[in-house]
Amino acid sequence: xxxxxxxFSIPNILSYFRIVLxxxxxYVYFHAESxxxxxxxxxxxxxxSLSDLFDGMIARRFxxxxxxxxxxxxxxxxxxxxxxxxxLMSLEFRxxxxx
Numbered sequence: 001x002x003x004x005x006x007x008f009s010i011p012n013i014l015s016y017f018r019i020v021l022x023x024x025x026x027y028v029y030f031h032a033e034s035x036x037x038x039x040x041x042x043x044x045x046x047x048x049s050l051s052d053l054f055d056g057m058i059a060r061r062f063x064x065x066x067x068x069x070x071x072x073x074x075x076x077x078x079x080x081x082x083x084x085x086x087x088l089m090s091l092e093f094r095x096x097x098x099x
Contacts, residue, residue: 006066014055015069018076021048022083029087041087048080 006012021044029041055073059065 002066002068006068009059009064009066009069011055011059011064012066012069012072014051014058015072015076018048018051018055019072019079021051022079025080026083026087030090045080045084052077052080 025041025044025048028037028044032038032041052073055069059069
């Protein structure tokens with residue numbers, strides 16, 4: 001079982017944050033009606049990338065690498081990659097749809 005200290009470590013909280021950003025990105029991207037909305041979805045991805053960068057830096061620098069972090073960080077990464085791939089594929093498919 002994971003300890004409270006492990007569950008609530010800063011790097012793990014940043015990984016949870018990235019997981020929470022996944023549905024936010026999906027909602028914003030698929031409901032985008034303007035260029036500003038698309039920029040917002042890009043900003044969400046940038047925020048996700050920065051939190052990934054910082055969670056790794058903090059974990060290594062302050063020796064906060066945990067077993068939970070080794071599990072949850074790749075899950076957050078793969079979820080983000082999957083959602084971005086789906087978003088890009090949907091954009092491609094939309095270009096073939098009759099208007």
